[in-house]
Amino acid sequence: MALGPTTARALVGWQAADRWYRPAMAACTVVIATMGLTLLTVMVQGRMGGAIGRDLWHYLDGARRWLETGSPYLPAELAGSFQYGSHTFLHPPSTLLLFAPFLVLPAVLWWATPIAVVAWSLRSWRPAPWTWPLLAAPLLYVPFLVAVIVGNTDLWVAAGVAAGLRFGWPALVLVKPSLAPFLLVGTWHRSWWLGLVVVLLAAIPFGSLWFDWLAVVDHSPGDWTYSLHTVPWLAILLVAWWSGRSARSVQGQVPAPRH
Numbered sequence: 033m034a035l036g037p038t039t040a041r042a043l044v045g046w047q048a049a050d051r052w053y054r055p056a057m058a059a060c061t062v063v064i065a066t067m068g069l070t071l072l073t074v075m076v077q078g079r080m081g082g083a084i085g086r087d088l089w090h091y092l093d094g095a096r097r098w099l100e101t102g103s104p105y106l107p108a109e110l111a112g113s114f115q116y117g118s119h120t121f122l123h124p125p126s127t128l129l130l131f132a133p134f135l136v137l138p139a140v141l142w143w144a145t146p147i148a149v150v151a152w153s154l155r156s157w158r159p160a161p162w163t164w165p166l167l168a169a170p171l172l173y174v175p176f177l178v179a180v181i182v183g184n185t186d187l188w189v190a191a192g193v194a195a196g197l198r199f200g201w202p203a204l205v206l207v208k209p210s211l212a213p214f215l216l217v218g219t220w221h222r223s224w225w226l227g228l229v230v231v232l233l234a235a236i237p238f239g240s241l242w243f244d245w246l247a248v249v250d251h252s253p254g255d256w257t258y259s260l261h262t263v264p265w266l267a268i269l270l271v272a273w274w275s276g277r278s279a280r281s282v283q284g285q286v287p288a289p290r291h
Contacts, residue, residue, distance in 0.1 A: 087185070
């Protein structure tokens with residue numbers, strides 16, 4: 033539907049205001065990011081200093097146990113109720129395909145890869161300037177900073193959501209099923225359904241480990257709210273993607289200036 037003359041003129045006026053609007057949003061983003069990185073530094077230099085990579089080492093321990101024994105899950109946790117311990121492995125067996133390569137890959141890639149995927153996706157979306165401060169806001173959100181420090185799979189879930197929006201394939205939310213609704217990102221692309229077939233085929237070789245995983249999840253003390261703290265920054269990615277699509281749609285309807 034074409035825009036009316038009044039709406040079109042308003043949009044042209046908005047573009048003129050872009051001279052101060054974009055710099056203002058950029059300045060807010062820089063301030064928020066600076067505050068967030070300062071907070072991150074304080075946390076690393078303080079009590080969280082000894083926790084760097086803690087979750088990554090935990091995932092690698094599970095992958096190593098799988099290669100040595102055939103299962104990443106502990107017998108005691110398969111047998112009945114338990115409390116989380118340093119060797120607890122709660123992820124689905126298919127996530128071992130993600131974890132195992134990092135037994136030999138440089139650990140820095142565990143952080144660098146998802147960050148690069150999100151950054152590249154954001155660049156391709158070209159989100160509206162008003163979302164820039166929102167994108168920096170997670171740096172002020174302590175659960176996000178903790179996830180970054182310990183190397184939690186939340187980073188890969190965010191990368192999966194970004195890639196799902198960019199390419200239309202099943203998001204890496206599968207590494208954390210408690211965030212399953214975000215798996216639907218990209219379902220409007222045929223590639224999503226093709227990707228889902230690949231994911232299902234990759235799950236088949238793990239056979240009975242899926243029953244072990246269900247048993248461990250059932251015996252664990254967690255519930256469906258286990259990963260709710262991750263939702264805010266995943267939602268921000270969705271907002272940024274939507275704003276980029278909306279901006280491109282509106283720009284296509286703004287009349288060119290007359291000379």
